[in-house]
Amino acid sequence: MSVDDALRHQLAAIEATGAEENAFFVADLSHLHLQQRRWKEHLPRVQPFYAVKCNPSPPVLRTLAALGTNFDCASKSEIQAVLEAGVSADRIIYANPCKQISHIRYAVSNGVRLMTFDNADELRKVRRVSPDVGMVLRILTDDSKSVCQLGLKFGAPMDRVESLLEAARDFDVKLAGVSFHVGSGCYDAAAFDDAVCRARRVFDLAPRYGHYNMHILDVGGGFPGSDAAAVKFDTIASVLGPSLDRHFPAESGVTLIAEPGRYYVEGAFTLAVNVIARRMVHSASSQESPSDEQAAADGSEVASRPSFMYYVNDGVYGSFNCTMFDHAVVTPHLLQRDGCFHADVSALERYECSIWGPTCDSIDRINPRCVLPELHVGDWLRYDRMGAYTICAASRFNGFKQSHVIYVDTAGICAADLVVPTNQ
Numbered sequence: 001m002s003v004d005d006a007l008r009h010q011l012a013a014i015e016a017t018g019a020e021e022n023a024f025f026v027a028d029l030s031h032l033h034l035q036q037r038r039w040k041e042h043l044p045r046v047q048p049f050y051a052v053k054c055n056p057s058p059p060v061l062r063t064l065a066a067l068g069t070n071f072d073c074a075s076k077s078e079i080q081a082v083l084e085a086g087v088s089a090d091r092i093i094y095a096n097p098c099k100q101i102s103h104i105r106y107a108v109s110n111g112v113r114l115m116t117f118d119n120a121d122e123l124r125k126v127r128r129v130s131p132d133v134g135m136v137l138r139i140l141t142d143d144s145k146s147v148c149q150l151g152l153k154f155g156a157p158m159d160r161v162e163s164l165l166e167a168a169r170d171f172d173v174k175l176a177g178v179s180f181h182v183g184s185g186c187y188d189a190a191a192f193d194d195a196v197c198r199a200r201r202v203f204d205l206a207p208r209y210g211h212y213n214m215h216i217l218d219v220g221g222g223f224p225g226s227d228a229a230a231v232k233f234d235t236i237a238s239v240l241g242p243s244l245d246r247h248f249p250a251e252s253g254v255t256l257i258a259e260p261g262r263y264y265v266e267g268a269f270t271l272a273v274n275v276i277a278r279r280m281v282h283s284a285s286s287q288e289s290p291s292d293e294q295a296a297a298d299g300s301e302v303a304s305r306p307s308f309m310y311y312v313n314d315g316v317y318g319s320f321n322c323t324m325f326d327h328a329v330v331t332p333h334l335l336q337r338d339g340c341f342h343a344d345v346s347a348l349e350r351y352e353c354s355i356w357g358p359t360c361d362s363i364d365r366i367n368p369r370c371v372l373p374e375l376h377v378g379d380w381l382r383y384d385r386m387g388a389y390t391i392c393a394a395s396r397f398n399g400f401k402q403s404h405v406i407y408v409d410t411a412g413i414c415a416a417d418l419v420v421p422t423n424q
Contacts, residue, residue, distance in 0.1 A: 003028055003270055006408045008341050010272070011380060015339070021274040021378070023314040023403040025386065029063045030411035031268035035225075036067045039260070042237035045244060046256045049093055051221055052078040054261030054388050055269075059407050061085040064264065072259040073112075076103040083110060093218070095179070095259060097122060097138050097154050104129045116179055116218075118156040120167040127171045134176030136218055137164060139202060141195040146183025146222065147327045155180065161202055165209040177216030177254070178202045184262075185327060186222040189231050189239040195219070196240070200247040203254075217248055221259040225266025226385050233263060262388035269387030271319055271403065272335055273312040275379045276358060281307045308353040310375055315357010315364040317397040319390040323366065326389040332367060336380040348373040355381070359398040 001009075006026040014021055039048055049072040050064050056078060061071075062085050071082045074096040082092055089111030094104075097118040107115070108130045117123050118138040126133055140155030156164055168175045178199045182191040199217055206214050219240065224233055248254045282305060314320060322328035332355060337343040350371045357364035375381075394402045 001408050002410050003408065004342075006406055007270070007272055007335065007382065010406060011336055011341065021276075021313070022401060023271065023273040023312070023319070025269050025271050025319075025391070025403055025405040027057070027059070027269045027387065027405050027407050028410045029059060029268065029407055030409050030413050032060065032063050032264050033067065033411065033413050035264050035267075036064075036069065038233070039263070042234060043241055043258070045241075045250065046219065046258050048260050048264075049091075049095075049218075049257050050264060051259045051261030052082060053392060055265040055390070055392055056081050057391060057405060058085060059405075060265060060268075061087075065091075069264075070257070072261075076100070076106045079103075079107055079110065079112060089113070093136070093257070093259075095136075095218070099126070101125060101129065108133065114176060114216075118154055118164075120164060123164070123167055123171050123173050127173055131172065132174070134174045134216075135168065136177045136179045136216060137161070137168075137175065137202065138179045138181070139195075139198055141180045141182050141198060142191060143181070143183030143186070145186060145188035145191050147185030148183055150181050150183050158198060158201070162205060162209070165202075165206055165211060169210045175206065175211040175214055177214045177218065179216075179218030179220060181220030181259070182222045184222055185224075185229075186231060186236070189236045192219065192222075192236060192240040193243040196243040196247050203248075215253060216255050216257060217244075219244075219256065219258045221261055221263075223258070223260045223263040225262040225264070225388055228385075265387035266385050267387065269385075269390070269405075271314065271383045271386040271390070273314050273381050273383070275310050275375050275377055275381065276313050277311040278375065278377060279309040279311075281309055307351055308374065309356060310353055311356045311358060312366070312381060313358050313400070314403050315359055315366060315400075317357065317359050317361070317364060318394045318400060319386060319403050320357060320366045321393045321395075322386075322389045325393060328389070330366065330383050330386070332370060332372065332381045332383060334372065334375075334379070335382040337373070338376060338379065345373040358400055361397075 003026050049070040051072045053074055065085050065087045070091040072093050072095045073079045092112050094107050094112050094115040097116050104126055114134050116136045116138045138155050140157045180195045182195055203214055244256055316324055351374055353372055354369055355367040357366055
């Protein structure tokens with residue numbers, strides 16, 4: 001079954017049964033296989049630890065586990081989810097530099113033995129719980145070329161590294177290695193090379209403080225999930241791979257890992273939303289007009305009047321929280337109009353419009369301006385590449401349900417028990 005088949009089937013079922021016209025996702029698990037294959041082709045020495053926070057859906061975790069992917073967890077709940085997916089604790093890194101003590105106890109009691117830190121207090125805290133945890137020092141990198149600059153919150157500056165190496169020695173902590181994160185939405189692949197160079201300096205300093213057994217380099221995340229990103233994954237790999245070979249060659253004995261999240265799941269999920277209401281706007285001043293470039297890209301003239309405000313049944317308090325928290329830019333596509341799936345609208349006039357979520361908050365705006373054929377209540381729109389940082393942060397504000405997920409395997413390559421034919 002293709003993604004289109006699943007979308008068509010669900011819309012037909014809603015129409016036939018009179019079920020609620022709730023928004024829903026279709027997730028193609030075979031996309032995870034394709035991304036895994038691509039990763040191995042371009043970064044064969046780097047073992048991926050999937051960032052669970054990006055999308056913790058159980059079928060996603062089970063599929064990635066079956067592929068041999070390990071897991072980056074940031075909380076007790078994420079560790080629980082991964083363990084429940086049948087993953088052994090030695091495949092988990094607790095990669096949150098600021099951990100709750102009870103969560104550390106839970107992780108240790110369940111066999112997790114690899115964690116990150118970026119300050120002496122964290123070292124002392126973990127050491128009190130267990131002396132057997134391998135600690136990975138997260139260093140600060142230049143993330144100025146990234147949309148989400150995680151260095152604002154995490155990462156030890158290079159001028160503090162030696163004091164932390166000394167603290168690890170004094171606390172008798174097992175220092176396992178170094179990690180970094182160049183930021184999410186990185187648009188300069190050179191940032192990875194610079195970060196690897198910084199990590200090499202830390203490895204070279206470590207023996208001075210008695211740390212002779214560091215054996216892990218974690219290159220973090222920041223890998224795009226789409227070739228529409230400012231920098232493609234292949235481009236990053238073409239910089240990162242050679243940099244790792246220069247500074248951490250295979251004979252160094254250092255295990256290379258990474259924390260990709262959106263890379264795996266962004267392109268796997270498609271969201272279908274229903275137009276639940278509309279409002280015709282007669283005054284041009286009521287809405288911002290789309291740019292000439294947008295109109296040109298749409299391939300049609302924009303009617304000066306009227307314009308429309310469309311209200312759909314998922315929004316920024318739900319799956320579209322990514323537009324606020326993750327700086328995502330989402331694009332609507334017509335899915336079904338007047339009951340016709342993938343209707344031919346090439347001859348229809350386009351109108352400027354805006355698209356809003358269902359809540360009573362005026363901040364709930366998905367698309368400030370776009371150009372579409374005239375839509376009616378009951379029509380459906382689709383949004384592609386909606387798998388990253390969407391479901392995981394969706395709320396039930398105003399009593400609206402979170403959009404459910406229908407899982408498919410378009411390539412027929414997933415194990416049968418990984419595909420969930422019913423809504424989940």
